[in-house]
Amino acid sequence: MERLSNFIYNKSKLIIIVVAILNIVALASFFRFEVDTDFLSFFTAGNPKAEEYDRLNEKYQTGETISILMEQDSSLLDKENLQNVFRLQKDIEDIDGIYQVQSFIPSEISVQGHLFSVTEEFIDRHSDLLKDFIEDEYFRAEQFLSSDDSKGAIIVNLGLEATAGEVVESLEEIVLNEEGLTLSLAGNEIIKDTVWNYLIRVIFILPPCAIILVLLVFYSVIRNRKFTIMAMIPAGLGALWTLGTIFWSGQELNLVTILSPIFVVVMGAADGLHYTTHFMDNMARYSDRRRLTIETMRMVGTPIFLTTITTMAGFASLTWTGVLPMRQMGIFVSLGIGYAGILSLFFLPAVLSRMNLPTKSPRVQESRLTRLILEGAKHRAPIAVAFLVIVLVSALYIPRLEVVSNQLMFFKEDSPIRQTFDKVEKYFGGALPLTTEIVSDRGTDILRDYNFAEDILDTERELERLPGVQSAVSLFDMIASINEMITGQDDYPESPIVVQRLLTQIDDEDLETWVSNDGLRMMIRTEDIDSVDIDRLEDFVAEHPNIRMLSGMPVLFDEMNKLVVQSQIRSLGLALVLIFIMLLVTMRKLRGALVALIPIVITIIVILGMLSISKFHLNVLTANLSAIAIGVGVDYSIHLISGIYYFRKRGLGKVESVDSALSSVSRPILANAFGLAIGMSALFFSPLRIHMQAASVMWVAMVISSMAALLLIPSFYSRRNEQTEKRA
Numbered sequence: 001m002e003r004l005s006n007f008i009y010n011k012s013k014l015i016i017i018v019v020a021i022l023n024i025v026a027l028a029s030f031f032r033f034e035v036d037t038d039f040l041s042f043f044t045a046g047n048p049k050a051e052e053y054d055r056l057n058e059k060y061q062t063g064e065t066i067s068i069l070m071e072q073d074s075s076l077l078d079k080e081n082l083q084n085v086f087r088l089q090k091d092i093e094d095i096d097g098i099y100q101v102q103s104f105i106p107s108e109i110s111v112q113g114h115l116f117s118v119t120e121e122f123i124d125r126h127s128d129l130l131k132d133f134i135e136d137e138y139f140r141a142e143q144f145l146s147s148d149d150s151k152g153a154i155i156v157n158l159g160l161e162a163t164a165g166e167v168v169e170s171l172e173e174i175v176l177n178e179e180g181l182t183l184s185l186a187g188n189e190i191i192k193d194t195v196w197n198y199l200i201r202v203i204f205i206l207p208p209c210a211i212i213l214v215l216l217v218f219y220s221v222i223r224n225r226k227f228t229i230m231a232m233i234p235a236g237l238g239a240l241w242t243l244g245t246i247f248w249s250g251q252e253l254n255l256v257t258i259l260s261p262i263f264v265v266v267m268g269a270a271d272g273l274h275y276t277t278h279f280m281d282n283m284a285r286y287s288d289r290r291r292l293t294i295e296t297m298r299m300v301g302t303p304i305f306l307t308t309i310t311t312m313a314g315f316a317s318l319t320w321t322g323v324l325p326m327r328q329m330g331i332f333v334s335l336g337i338g339y340a341g342i343l344s345l346f347f348l349p350a351v352l353s354r355m356n357l358p359t360k361s362p363r364v365q366e367s368r369l370t371r372l373i374l375e376g377a378k379h380r381a382p383i384a385v386a387f388l389v390i391v392l393v394s395a396l397y398i399p400r401l402e403v404v405s406n407q408l409m410f411f412k413e414d415s416p417i418r419q420t421f422d423k424v425e426k427y428f429g430g431a432l433p434l435t436t437e438i439v440s441d442r443g444t445d446i447l448r449d450y451n452f453a454e455d456i457l458d459t460e461r462e463l464e465r466l467p468g469v470q471s472a473v474s475l476f477d478m479i480a481s482i483n484e485m486i487t488g489q490d491d492y493p494e495s496p497i498v499v500q501r502l503l504t505q506i507d508d509e510d511l512e513t514w515v516s517n518d519g520l521r522m523m524i525r526t527e528d529i530d531s532v533d534i535d536r537l538e539d540f541v542a543e544h545p546n547i548r549m550l551s552g553m554p555v556l557f558d559e560m561n562k563l564v565v566q567s568q569i570r571s572l573g574l575a576l577v578l579i580f581i582m583l584l585v586t587m588r589k590l591r592g593a594l595v596a597l598i599p600i601v602i603t604i605i606v607i608l609g610m611l612s613i614s615k616f617h618l619n620v621l622t623a624n625l626s627a628i629a630i631g632v633g634v635d636y637s638i639h640l641i642s643g644i645y646y647f648r649k650r651g652l653g654k655v656e657s658v659d660s661a662l663s664s665v666s667r668p669i670l671a672n673a674f675g676l677a678i679g680m681s682a683l684f685f686s687p688l689r690i691h692m693q694a695a696s697v698m699w700v701a702m703v704i705s706s707m708a709a710l711l712l713i714p715s716f717y718s719r720r721n722e723q724t725e726k727r728a
Helices: 002-010 014-031 048-059 079-093 120-136 164-177 188-222 224-246 258-281 289-320 324-354 368-376 380-400 414-429 443-448 450-464 476-488 497-505 508-512 531-543 553-587 590-613 622-649 654-685 690-719 722-727
Strands: 065-071 098-102 108-111 114-117 153-158 182-185 436-441 469-473 520-526 547-552
Touching: 002 014, 002 289, 002 324, 014 224, 014 324, 014 520, 048 289, 048 497, 048 531, 048 547, 048 553, 065 079, 065 164, 065 414, 079 120, 079 153, 079 164, 098 108, 098 508, 108 120, 114 120, 114 690, 153 164, 153 414, 153 553, 164 188, 182 258, 182 289, 182 414, 188 224, 188 414, 188 654, 224 443, 258 289, 258 324, 258 622, 289 324, 289 443, 289 622, 324 450, 324 622, 368 654, 368 690, 380 590, 380 690, 443 450, 443 476, 443 497, 443 547, 450 469, 450 476, 450 520, 450 531, 469 476, 531 547, 531 553, 553 590, 590 622, 622 690, 622 722, 654 690
Parallel strands: none
Antiparallel strands: 065 153, 065 182, 098 153, 108 114, 436 520, 436 547, 469 520
């Protein structure tokens, strides 16, 4: 360590210049800034569910669907409202990229055997006829109009090649300018657009907030503005280099990776804080700047290296997950933590060795919490009982833990987009429908087969009896409904000639989205569907040979559930193994490596229990925070155990070495733990609910892991005789 310290001291100017150049390179990458909000990017290439979803959309030329919810105090079938809805529908049809627009207003109506085209002039003259037709005869009315007529839906289908962002922008402008109706939007593209706007706010507002919060915590410990800023510089530059790595590698920020700079800022600050506080402690002992650097590095150099690689290991374990954004975050945050560690080991000592230091060494005051920790560590039995109770309570709740993944989990309960989706689902079925396929290679000719039609209609009615399914619709239903509208007979027509005549009532463009060379599309509207319901649906499809495949956003999120569970088990196990090996290799003490893991095992159990108690449950982000917490939380054990061995080498006894280590490291450990937790509190200001959950988990993880390290580990090192300790 002395050789490294001398190198840093001698080459300090060069180190500072190199870092300055790298900062410029990282800043230059920002012109490549991009944000990806496509949920399909969560899946790795070759995922069968994602590929099936794309294949069905392309097969039936069905682009994304957007639901426009219309609300009015009076009936939407009143003359003025009918005119407003008709005008709105025409305005939407004029937008580039729109393939089809459907509502409760038909393009034609039949009155006493005569067909009339529905135009603005027709509504002005005969709104009463149109109202009666919609209420009594139109077969699609219930799909687009609520039972009290006060709420309606316009379903907009985008073309496959449409630029979804531009379409959404045009729709939002229409919604903003509409005066006659209260409008709101729902659908996958609306989620993506909303998330994009939220993420822009997150990246430009939350990292600075996190830095300010951590600075305030550090200042409360250091009590010196210059040293507080110096302690944060490695983490801040590490975050900048992380973003530079992301952008220069051609990657886009997404819902998960956008948290990378925040994780680096908050977690990477630990090493800078430890170096700075020990540097300040040593200023009174060593007036020579070179000796000051050497002794500080001797105390914290190895722990900084260890904490850097173990934190990197915690994030690196995410690279084995099947969820692509988590894998990307694992890579980028690992690199960011590595950057912050290198800067703490080289750049920070180089700068401190050259900057003007105060003539009087700053006094770092011992906080009340630090004194409580020092006192509490002496009461082994009560502390052990307290942690045992916490672990048992958490363990009792773990079996109730669920995996919850759906697109609306990103948003808070009171967010406008969530409320709109809830209303659409309540009145018209889910805004994110499912699709299955009827097996047939006869095209529209199969519609003339009465027996086949009856089988399919029976299958659909069976489907509608399953939990989570509101309705199942196909061309067979449309033919039956048109037949009822025209003849009054509530049956599928047996005559092929009649079926052919009824088919002419369906637009050719609409027909193309329902028929392919080897099948017919069936759309399933859902309501409060969950993972168990989807499993039942997939079993149902497997048991009925006349239908095949089940796809849609709910199915993709169910697939995400499975990947989340797999990644939770894999990343946790891998993180524990990697960190244990690293501790064993670097410490060369089996007992020290095992003891360092005890606070982490406790933390994992408490995190899982907390997710169950709070009903956050496991999702794409919270499921992997346990592995992250392992890499971060083990830092506290490393610093304390390293401190104990450091003071033993200086000749102190078992009790004195533990007390000295606690006095030396408890302050920076607590400052880092609470600084990290408070820094992550910036996520409470995020408009996304999933980020708030991440902040809550990190609070629990940091408090439990730091307290367990400071209160439990001393009991393993202060109760044996000296000779036994040396052999261990």
